[in-house]
Amino acid sequence: MTTGGPRIEIPSFNPYRFAFPDATRVVQREILHLMKALRSQGFTVVVTPEDGSPLHFIAEKGLRDLLSHPAFVLVAGIPASIIAGVIANVISARLESAAQVPGRAAPSIGSELFIDIDEDGRHLRLDARGNPVSDAVVSRLIASMDSRAEAMRRAHATRSPYPEMPCPIFLEHGPEIAAWGSVAVRDGAFRVERAVVVSPTASAMIESGDLKGFSIAGIVPSAGCSICGGTYVDCEHIGGQTYQGATCVVTPQIRLCEISLVRQPVQPLATVEVISEP
Numbered sequence: 129m130t131t132g133g134p135r136i137e138i139p140s141f142n143p144y145r146f147a148f149p150d151a152t153r154v155v156q157r158e159i160l161h162l163m164k165a166l167r168s169q170g171f172t173v174v175v176t177p178e179d180g181s182p183l184h185f186i187a188e189k190g191l192r193d194l195l196s197h198p199a200f201v202l203v204a205g206i207p208a209s210i211i212a213g214v215i216a217n218v219i220s221a222r223l224e225s226a227a228q229v230p231g232r233a234a235p236s237i238g239s240e241l242f243i244d245i246d247e248d249g250r251h252l253r254l255d256a257r258g259n260p261v262s263d264a265v266v267s268r269l270i271a272s273m274d275s276r277a278e279a280m281r282r283a284h285a286t287r288s289p290y291p292e293m294p295c296p297i298f299l300e301h302g303p304e305i306a307a308w309g310s311v312a313v314r315d316g317a318f319r320v321e322r323a324v325v326v327s328p329t330a331s332a333m334i335e336s337g338d339l340k341g342f343s344i345a346g347i348v349p350s351a352g353c354s355i356c357g358g359t360y361v362d363c364e365h366i367g368g369q370t371y372q373g374a375t376c377v378v379t380p381q382i383r384l385c386e387i388s389l390v391r392q393p394v395q396p397l398a399t400v401e402v403i404s405e406p
């Protein structure tokens with residue numbers, strides 16, 4: 129959906145391409161929300177490659193950080209002073225609304241969002257707070273995204289040493305396998321029924337109370353919006369926000385990609401029998 133204003137490109141990043149290689153256009157949910165906000169301000173926002181395939185988004189539950197993977201925004205023909213301010217305002221508004229969820233710690237966005245501004249062929253790179261970022265940092269980050277996706281693929285290809293607990297459970301959506309578990313779907317929700325912790329790091333974090341529960345990550349190929357009845361990736365509404373008294377409810381089809389132990393849980397760890405292994 130285009131509005132004809134200045135153009136902003138967001139390159140797709142699919143960290144789960146090992147499982148869903150057909151999803152060639154993927155953004156994180158918060159990046160989708162950023163796109164909606166930028167469109168509402170008159171910008172044309174596209175996700176590349178523009179291959180005509182459906183736009184997918186990554187949905188994660190139970191994360192304190194709004195972005196769990198680095199993301200890039202490519203801008204041309206808009207002065208740095210304007211676009212950096214616009215993006216900083218959008219992000220702070222998102223952080224404020226996300227911080228209002230009761231019982232949740234205030235989220236952070238870290239320094240994972242980068243803005244690449246093409247000013248007549250000169251590239252200026254800023255982080256989400258408007259601070260300059262060097263080419264070396266950006267190159268390192270792109271390499272780390274690829275190596276992380278590859279490490280994730282290798283980890284997923286690893287066979288569990290526990291036949292009754294075949295599902296890898298990762299540490300905070302990274303490539304490290306924290307535990308092996310058995311997962312069941314009950315009442316429409318994924319549940320980790322048993323797990324054995326195999327990572328000393330995860331074990332220490334559980335003992336110290338740092339890891340409190342699970343986060344589930346999935347790719348969403350299609351989602352509906354309760355406000356307009358349209359396609360969520362194309363409309364201007366944001367899940368959880370209220371529009372003339374009605375709360376926007378997103379109805380996604382989720383393809384489960386992975387389960388992680390995280391600091392900020394959706395389900396308390398108490399629901400899991402942890403058989404710890406030193």
Ligand SMILES: [Zn+2]
Nearest residue numbers: 353356363365
């Ligand atoms: Zn809508």
